[in-house]
Structure formats: C-alpha cells, structure tokens
Amino acid sequence: MTAQSFASLLTSAIINPVLFLLFGAAVIIFIWGVIQFIAGLATGKGEKSEGKKHMLWGLIGLFVMLTATSLIGLVVNTFAPGCWPPQGTSCGQYYQVPANGGF
Numbered sequence: 001m002t003a004q005s006f007a008s009l010l011t012s013a014i015i016n017p018v019l020f021l022l023f024g025a026a027v028i029i030f031i032w033g034v035i036q037f038i039a040g041l042a043t044g045k046g047e048k049s050e051g052k053k054h055m056l057w058g059l060i061g062l063f064v065m066l067t068a069t070s071l072i073g074l075v076v077n078t079f080a081p082g083c084w085p086p087q088g089t090s091c092g093q094y095y096q097v098p099a100n101g102g103f
Contacts, residue, residue: 011076019072023065030058 033054040048 011072015072019065019069022061026058026061026065028058029054029061033058 033051033056035051036047036054037051040046040051
C-alpha cells in the first residue's frame, strides 16, 4: 500500500466521518445557544448567559473543525496531489485535477 492510497483510505474511512459528525455537533450546540439566548431575553432569566456560552463554544468548535479540515487537506495534497476535497471515489485511483482547474 502506497502512502497516497493509505492517506486516501484513512481520510475517507475515518477522518471525514468524524469531522462531519463534529461539525454537526458544533452547529447543534450553536443553534441551541441561540435558542437559549432568545428564551432568556423573553423570560429575563439566567438562560441568556448560558446561551451566550453555548454560542461561543459552538463557534469555537466550528473554527477548530474548519482548521482541522484545512490541515487535513494540506496533508492529503502533500501525499496525493489533486485528491482534496474528496470526489466520492477513492484517490487510490489518483484522481487528478485538470490543469485548468476543471473549468
């Protein structure tokens, strides 16, 4: 197994699903924070500060996942140029981006 096919397999089978799951969790936490914040405004209770915390942590999670995705793309492109973002097929087949970028 070459480094290119290993990087492709690792990325498509393990890393991408985990990243998508964590992206989803961060979005849900952010939305939950917005709901708590709006509910806190309506009721005047302490839920407003909890909502702010959840929104902040949701944004931090989204930033971390975006950074992780970018770093993974950098590493994958180092070992298998043209294989990021995934095209739905294994880059073990060495999908190459056309010279004009596909346009």
